[in-house]
Amino acid sequence: MKIFKNIVRLLVLTSLSLSFTPLTTAKAVTSSPIQVKNSTTATASKSLAVTYSALDTSNTLTDVASDTTTTAADSTTNPTSTVSVTVLSGILTLEAVPDFNFGTMTVGSIGKLKSNTVDTTGFTVDDGTNTASATAGRDGNTTGLLSVIDSRNSLKDMPGFTLSAEMGRLKPTNTNAANGDASLNAILHLNPMPLLDENNNNVSVTGTDLKTDKASVNSETGNSAAVMNLTAGSYKGGLIKANFNTADSASLEIPGNGDNTKTSAKNMNAVVTWTLNAAPAVTTN
Numbered sequence: 001m002k003i004f005k006n007i008v009r010l011l012v013l014t015s016l017s018l019s020f021t022p023l024t025t026a027k028a029v030t031s032s033p034i035q036v037k038n039s040t041t042a043t044a045s046k047s048l049a050v051t052y053s054a055l056d057t058s059n060t061l062t063d064v065a066s067d068t069t070t071t072a073a074d075s076t077t078n079p080t081s082t083v084s085v086t087v088l089s090g091i092l093t094l095e096a097v098p099d100f101n102f103g104t105m106t107v108g109s110i111g112k113l114k115s116n117t118v119d120t121t122g123f124t125v126d127d128g129t130n131t132a133s134a135t136a137g138r139d140g141n142t143t144g145l146l147s148v149i150d151s152r153n154s155l156k157d158m159p160g161f162t163l164s165a166e167m168g169r170l171k172p173t174n175t176n177a178a179n180g181d182a183s184l185n186a187i188l189h190l191n192p193m194p195l196l197d198e199n200n201n202n203v204s205v206t207g208t209d210l211k212t213d214k215a216s217v218n219s220e221t222g223n224s225a226a227v228m229n230l231t232a233g234s235y236k237g238g239l240i241k242a243n244f245n246t247a248d249s250a251s252l253e254i255p256g257n258g259d260n261t262k263t264s265a266k267n268m269n270a271v272v273t274w275t276l277n278a279a280p281a282v283t284t285n
Contacts (some may be wrong), residue, residue, distance in 0.1 A: 085087065091150040092161055094276045098244050099140030100188070100252070102109040104265075107184065107258035112247040116144040118189035122173035124268050135171040136268050144245025147211075148228065153237030160279035165190070167217045170254070170268040185220040186270055187253040190227055193242040194234070210235060212242045219270060220255075232279060 112124035118140065126134035152159060167188050172181040192211040195203050204210040215225035228240070244250050 006124075018094070018259045065081070089151050091149070091151050092276065092278045093151070094147075094163070094274065095149055096145045096241075097139055097274050098143050098144045098145040098146055099137075099142060100144075100272075102251055102252040105252065105254055107254050107256050109255045110189075110251055113244070113248075113250040113252075115142075116140075116245055117142045118269075119267070120269065122175060122267070123171070124174060124273070126271075134271065135174075137271055144243050144249070145241060146244060147239060147241035149239055150235075150237050157233035157238050158235055160230050160232040160234070162226050162230075162277045162279070163225045163229070164275045164277070165215065165217050166222060166224040166273045166275070168220050168273075168274050170270045171220045172266055172268055176266055181266060184268065185218070185255055186271075187219070188217045188272065189251045189253065189256065190215045190217075190225075190244065191249055191251075193244060193249055195228065195230075195239050197236060198239045198241075203238075203240050205236055206234055216250075224275065227274075249285075 019161045097255060099116050100113055101115045101118050102111040105111040118136075120136035123136040124130065124134050126138050127135045146163075148161070148163060148209050150161065151159060165188070167186065170181040170186045171177065171183045175211050190212065195210040197203050202209045211229065213226050213229050217223065217225050228242070230240070
C-alpha cells in the first residue's frame with residue numbers, strides 16, 4: 001500500500017458498458033455493464049497521509065483448528081484462535097468504487113441503472129500499464145458500493161475531502177471498433193444517496209443527514225463532478241459509504257439521434273475515473 005501525504009489525488013477507473021440498439025429494432029439483446037480500474041497520482045506534504053488501498057483479502061479473521069478428539073482434555077493445552085485486523089491511523093483511503101450496468105438503450109434516450117454486474121468480454125481491460133487505451137476498468141464492484149475510510153480522527157475535527165468522477169466516451173468492442181464502429185458521447189447522472197457508517201447510520205455530526213452530491217459527468221465536456229464533498233467538522237471518521245444499486249440512484253443519457261436505416265445491436269463500455277482529494281489538515285499546538 002502506498003501512503004502519500006497532505007492534499008493527495010487518488011485515481012480509480014471504472015468502466016461503464018451497455019447494450020445499444022437503434023430505434024427501429026425490436027430485437028432483444030443481452031445487456032452489458034460498467035467497470036473500474038486502478039491508478040494513483042499524488043503530491044506530498046507534511047501533516048496528512050492519504051492512500052488508495054484495494055481491499056486486502058489477506059487481512060481476515062483466521063481460525064486455528066482445535067483438537068476434536070474424544071480423549072480427556074489436557075488442562076495445559078487450551079485451544080487458541082487468532083484475531084487479525086489492520087488498524088488505520090491518519091490515512092484517507094478510497095476503498096471501493098461501483099460498476100454500473102444500464103442494460104439496453106437507444107441513442108437519444110435515458111436509461112436507469114439495471115444492475116452493477118458488467119461484462120467486459122471483447123474489451124481491453126486495464127492492467128495498470130495500458131490505461132490510455134483500455135476500454136474497461138478492473139476495480140469496480142458488483143454491489144454498487146462507493147466507500148472511503150477517513151482515519152484522521154486524531155485531529156480535533158475531521159478535515160474533509162472530495163471524491164469526484166469523470167467519464168470517457170462509450171467505446172465499442174475491439175472487434176466492432178476494427179470494423180469501423182464509432183464511439184458515442186454519454187452523460188452519467190448520479191443522484192444524492194445517504195452517507196453511512198459501518199452500522200448504516202448517517203455519518204453527520206450536525207444533526208442534518210449527509211448525502212452524496214447530485215452529479216452529472218459528461219464524456220463530451222470531460223468534466224469532473226464531485227460525488228462526495230465533505231467539509232471540515234461535518235462528519236464522523238471511519239468508514240463512509242454510499243450505495244448506488246437501485247434504479248433511482250443512477251442513470252445514463254446518450255444524446256443525439258440514432259441511425260434508423262440500419263438494424264444492429266452492439267455492446268459499449270465507458271471508463272469512469274474516480275479522484276480522491278484530501279482537504280489539508282489543520283493542527284494546533
